[in-house]
Amino acid sequence: MTRAAPTTLRPTTPREVRDAVLDTPGRLAVAGAGTAADWAGRLHDIDARLETTGLTGVIAHNPGDMTVSVHAGTPLRDLATEIGTHQQRVALDAARVGRGATVGGLVATADAGPSALVYGSVRDLVIGTTTVLADGTMVRSGGHVIKNVAGYDMAKLLHGSYGTLGVLVEVVLRLHPVPKATATVAVEGPLQAAAEHTARLVQSPLEPIACEWVSGDPGRLLVRLEGGESTLHLRVARLVELLGDGAHEVDESVWDEHAALTAGGPGPGGDGGDTGGPAVAPDGAVLRIGAAPTRLAPLVAELPATAVTAGLGTGVATVTVPGAAVAETHDAVAAAHGTSALRSRSADLDAPAWGPAPSGLPLLKAIKNRLDPDGRLSPGRFDPWM
Amino acid sequence: MPLDRRIVDEFVGVLGAADVLSDPIRTRTYECDGLTGYRVVPELVLLPRTAEAVAGCVKVCARHGVPFVARGAGTGLSGGALPVADGVVIGLNRLNRVLEVDVENRRAVLEPGVTNLEITAAASPFGLYYAPDPSSQQVCTIGGNVAENSGGAHCLKYGFTTNHVLSLEVVLPDGSLVTLGGDSAEQQGPDLRGVFLGSEGTLGITTKITVRLLRTPETMRTLLADFPSVAAGGQVVSDIVSAGIVPAAVEMMDALAIEAAEGATGAGYSLDTPAALVVELDGTAEECDDQFEQVKAICDKHGCTRLHIAGSPEERANIWRGRKAAFAAVGRISPDYIVQDGVVPRTRLSEVLDKIAEMADESGIRVANVFHAGDGNLHPLVLYSEANGEAEQAETLSSRIAELCVEMGGSLSGEHGIGTDKACSMPRMFGEEDLEAFHRVRAAFDPDDICNPGKLFPTPRLCGERPGKYRPHPLEEHGAIERL
Ligand SMILES: Cc1cc2nc3c(=O)[nH]c(=O)nc-3n(C[C@H](O)[C@H](O)[C@H](O)COP(=O)(O)OP(=O)(O)OC[C@H]3O[C@@H](n4cnc5c(N)ncnc54)[C@H](O)[C@@H]3O)c2cc1C
Numbered sequence: 001m002t003r004a005a006p007t008t009l010r011p012t013t014p015r016e017v018r019d020a021v022l023d024t025p026g027r028l029a030v031a032g033a034g035t036a037a038d039w040a041g042r043l044h045d046i047d048a049r050l051e052t053t054g055l056t057g058v059i060a061h062n063p064g065d066m067t068v069s070v071h072a073g074t075p076l077r078d079l080a081t082e083i084g085t086h087q088q089r090v091a092l093d094a095a096r097v098g099r100g101a102t103v104g105g106l107v108a109t110a111d112a113g114p115s116a117l118v119y120g121s122v123r124d125l126v127i128g129t130t131t132v133l134a135d136g137t138m139v140r141s142g143g144h145v146i147k148n149v150a151g152y153d154m155a156k157l158l159h160g161s162y163g164t165l166g167v168l169v170e171v172v173l174r175l176h177p178v179p180k181a182t183a184t185v186a187v188e189g190p191l192q193a194a195a196e197h198t199a200r201l202v203q204s205p206l207e208p209i210a211c212e213w214v215s216g217d218p219g220r221l222l223v224r225l226e227g228g229e230s231t232l233h234l235r236v237a238r239l240v241e242l243l244g245d246g247a248h249e250v251d252e253s254v255w256d257e258h259a260a261l262t263a264g265g266p267g268p269g270g271d272g273g274d275t276g277g278p279a280v281a282p283d284g285a286v287l288r289i290g291a292a293p294t295r296l297a298p299l300v301a302e303l304p305a306t307a308v309t310a311g312l313g314t315g316v317a318t319v320t321v322p323g324a325a326v327a328e329t330h331d332a333v334a335a336a337h338g339t340s341a342l343r344s345r346s347a348d349l350d351a352p353a354w355g356p357a358p359s360g361l362p363l364l365k366a367i368k369n370r371l372d373p374d375g376r377l378s379p380g381r382f383d384p385w386m
Numbered sequence: 387m388p389l390d391r392r393i394v395d396e397f398v399g400v401l402g403a404a405d406v407l408s409d410p411i412r413t414r415t416y417e418c419d420g421l422t423g424y425r426v427v428p429e430l431v432l433l434p435r436t437a438e439a440v441a442g443c444v445k446v447c448a449r450h451g452v453p454f455v456a457r458g459a460g461t462g463l464s465g466g467a468l469p470v471a472d473g474v475v476i477g478l479n480r481l482n483r484v485l486e487v488d489v490e491n492r493r494a495v496l497e498p499g500v501t502n503l504e505i506t507a508a509a510s511p512f513g514l515y516y517a518p519d520p521s522s523q524q525v526c527t528i529g530g531n532v533a534e535n536s537g538g539a540h541c542l543k544y545g546f547t548t549n550h551v552l553s554l555e556v557v558l559p560d561g562s563l564v565t566l567g568g569d570s571a572e573q574q575g576p577d578l579r580g581v582f583l584g585s586e587g588t589l590g591i592t593t594k595i596t597v598r599l600l601r602t603p604e605t606m607r608t609l610l611a612d613f614p615s616v617a618a619g620g621q622v623v624s625d626i627v628s629a630g631i632v633p634a635a636v637e638m639m640d641a642l643a644i645e646a647a648e649g650a651t652g653a654g655y656s657l658d659t660p661a662a663l664v665v666e667l668d669g670t671a672e673e674c675d676d677q678f679e680q681v682k683a684i685c686d687k688h689g690c691t692r693l694h695i696a697g698s699p700e701e702r703a704n705i706w707r708g709r710k711a712a713f714a715a716v717g718r719i720s721p722d723y724i725v726q727d728g729v730v731p732r733t734r735l736s737e738v739l740d741k742i743a744e745m746a747d748e749s750g751i752r753v754a755n756v757f758h759a760g761d762g763n764l765h766p767l768v769l770y771s772e773a774n775g776e777a778e779q780a781e782t783l784s785s786r787i788a789e790l791c792v793e794m795g796g797s798l799s800g801e802h803g804i805g806t807d808k809a810c811s812m813p814r815m816f817g818e819e820d821l822e823a824f825h826r827v828r829a830a831f832d833p834d835d836i837c838n839p840g841k842l843f844p845t846p847r848l849c850g851e852r853p854g855k856y857r858p859h860p861l862e863e864h865g866a867i868e869r870l
Binding site for chain 2: 062063064065066067087110112116120121123124133137138139140141143144145146147148149150151152153154155156157158159160161162165176177178179180199202203204205206207227228230231232234235288289290291292293294295314315316337338339340341354355358359360362363364366367369370371382385
């Protein structure tokens, strides 16, 4: 059966989202700015694309409360600029923020960056959501206060749902102060050496914000600190001493290189520029993997990876592997008791998006069934599981 | 109606007779949690010793449609562990082993009956600790903490239980065993771990929990400061926050709460001050000292009338002792009291306190205030005398305070949960569509509605009933735990 090319819907208010969901027959692909359009399973049998890019802007920012509510299609980059004037930030440095990823898209893909070591992933920053379900039900959960245990935490359900459970229309985030000073110390060396440094670092009182190995020849470990203007240099000195020979302070721009590598390595699209759209790795596939921190380095070492950023404190790495190696990568990660998901891949690559299904799969199916019984939203994202 | 003999036999078949309690004298021990106004004696109490036995019990429940309620230490303050008539209580306190402390990966694997404080006790020889610190931590269990998404004084900087749990092994209401979450924060698909956290025992029973441990901070600095008004104290909190400082804890007490706490502990709080603030900073030595100077300057700027800096770990402990005793101590100034747990946006703290004072005046009932000022979580203590027939007025005032918090953009509960206590107020905070969606999530986990039914959601039966008064938890009376 051939289908007509999907139409694109671009609602500009939560109500219009609800109307679009109710008035459009068939299957809907939910999309943000498209920076992760090719992550997870491939969409199939789509009748319409529902884009949130028209649903933008801050709804309320109360600097004194350090919370902000935004429409879900707001690019985090733009939000950062706006709240930055108050010396506040959303403590999320996922690699695709710089390319215009939307707040809703970041939640739906469960994204995180190096500073997850201290601030957690986006799920740890969301304090409230409004979501439109497949039948037009509009659900609020959480609220505008950081501390709140009333009702189920629907934000967690939407986190990592890849558009399959509902359309996020509003998101409330907790904010953190912009640090007075930041500094990054680098030490060259292969992955194994970086893992040994990290083992000592996490036992020290130095409170690193990020601790990432980036591949290269021989690669290097980047450690970021945040602190006060007049005191941070003291901690930098302690860090340099701890890391030993060859450790030195580097410019913060190393994190742009880190983001580019995480997005699929240097090359077309993966340049970390602000052009939007997916950063496709030529001839390869980008996978996100997670494992217990001490298992990560040996696991990554055994993969045929051409580019790696590895959070040695968090246990989360992003690797680029040849297209043909995706399945074996999933297997290797599963054998290490980890989790893996396919991110960017070349357009013609046919590779499994996920490894073995988690034990909670029947539960996941039951939830999908209750919230979207006709399977209307983003079909294919969790192929082959459901 | 007693349970069918054959069903009882099936439970005995799973656990052995010794671990199945049916004698009303023994099951009565389980009739309530820390919200002692509600009581139901369960038909049976099941005390499994392994996850498999928990699953076996739940399978029997599922097969016969018997409702079950999981129970940790029973310190919950919202009636979450209140038994269900014609149902069973599944007590988790025999699953109480610390299974592993993984120092290199900074995590611990626990059975649900391990107490909160035992986690830190197991971790501290390695310079690690478990951050969420409810003041019931000597007694409450990690299973209960997971179910309530419990907080503590230090959650302003470090977050709540949900921010510290990596994975959960869960017995679902059909008796199947699943793992939610994983070895890192990176998960496959929706965060079901996060949905389970804070679900108040309504989605299943957790039988194994992996938590993150943090490195013990290098330095801690604690001060106690008096202010001419609660508003001035509130200003200090705002200024600390706008200076970009994230304190480990910021707690405030008003005159009435101080009077009670000081009377009970003699911890050194001033009896003539309208408000006192406890501020704690932690981190590396140089950062901490630098910020501490800034905090002191902010206190001065807002007319601090007395500044006491803890000069030793003992002095620090003393400041905290006074703060933590505040709840139980109001028993000294009032025969009965109700503990509230509403939240408002921090910037509305003085406004909400003014309104609470007004409402208290109107109803002729006194309210003492102790609160987590940093995150706007109030614990107003509604003081009354049942003997003088004030119970109903107090109950009404207490509910109005919680609902006022919602009207001011906050929440019904910051840490104690909805449970039985606040189920009837849920429609003040959530619309019909929201509640209906929660129901659908619940039904996906528990289609037959046997897992802690009647909690969290408003039901006609419950919302027609009047709860009894607050009574101190037995453990509290014995001084084993203190209320924060
Ligand atoms: C004096 C005092 C001070 C307190 N201070 C604080 C505080 O500072 N911060 C705070 O957040 N809370 C506080 N509390 C409330 C209470 O201690 C917490 O809610 C705690 O987490 C409850 O743990 P518990 O083991 O006693 O659970 P219980 O009371 O036994 O149960 C609580 C809920 O959890 C469910 N449950 C228990 N175990 C499991 C399991 N294994 N799987 C699934 N569900 C389960 C029960 O069904 C019930 O719904 C305080 C209570 C008291 C009495």
